[in-house]
Amino acid sequence: MASSGLASVDQIERQLTFALVGGGTVGVEMAGALAEMSRMALAHDFRHIDPASARICLYESGNRILPTYPERLSKEARRHLESLGVRVYPNARVTTVDSEGIVVGGQRVPAATVLWGAGVVASPAGRWLNAPTDKSGKIIVEPDFSVPGHPDVFAIGDTAHMIASTRNLVGIKSRTPMVMPGLAQPAIQEGKYVANVIRLRALGRPAPAPFWYWDKGDLAIVGRTYAGRICGSRVLRGSRHGSSGRAYIFISSSDSQIGCLSCSNGDLPSLPNVARYAYFLWNGVPHRTLSSGQHDNGTPVGRKNG
């Protein structure tokens, strides 16, 4: 389009505008990745457009991005995104998405690419069963995850609304039960719990103790050079400045308590780094030096959520 010389400035601007709806983990990570792609990876790949001029706009209806994270991490993530060129708009509720772009706060923003990161609705199972649901359609389940009025039907994961006690990485119980977040960790743990409920029922044995959620923490990776993680009340974060290395990225596998550091080229982390990560994880000390940072091939590696 740009190479034909027929496109207007407005048309090119619209094509180069990326509107991200929702400043949760998905929106923040996506914004960071897009900003780095346009300003680094693709910066020299086009003759007729300048990818670095791409407008990456992140709209969040709440008053801060990463609303489920501590405020300090939100602020740092915002600062980091802005340093990458992302425009962050808190208190901005998107009301329309169409082929032209979005409407936010009554104003139209032309954008050829709109990325939705503002959540999902639950499956229609609640409606099928005429069960009580929350506002996103999740079934408000009984303590054993059975559907009210249907003791032989269970709902788990993204289909279930469950309030349960939580333990952090090291097993310390939180004071207040919480609504299970829509993440893979609770879905997996709920599946295992319900399998046991069914097994015990089949054996004619008493029901198991109430479900509790083992919260192994949350991780947000903002581009290649900033990551923040919450483990219960502990907050870890790290960034890497300079040209040669990259931020530490840690991988926490779904089955292990303690994750490990990854080198930027995907090599196995060195033992001292794993030990340092374990130490910081345990102590929750904010730090900036976890990266092995030996290589920088520009490809983020990392998995998330315990």
Ligand SMILES: Cc1cc2nc3c(=O)[nH]c(=O)nc-3n(C[C@H](O)[C@H](O)[C@H](O)COP(=O)(O)OP(=O)(O)OC[C@H]3O[C@@H](n4cnc5c(N)ncnc54)[C@H](O)[C@@H]3O)c2cc1C
């Ligand atoms: C964009 C995005 C990013 C996410 N990132 C993370 C992350 O980084 N970490 C994390 O922990 N969680 C993340 N989540 C949340 C996580 O994916 C869910 O919480 C988790 O997958 C829930 O598991 P589930 O088994 O309940 O549902 P799902 O994993 O969605 O599984 C439901 C399955 O049922 C199938 N299905 C649906 N309807 C029917 C039907 N009528 N008949 C037959 N099959 C059907 C679907 O195709 C699907 O395969 C993310 C979610 C989204 C949308």
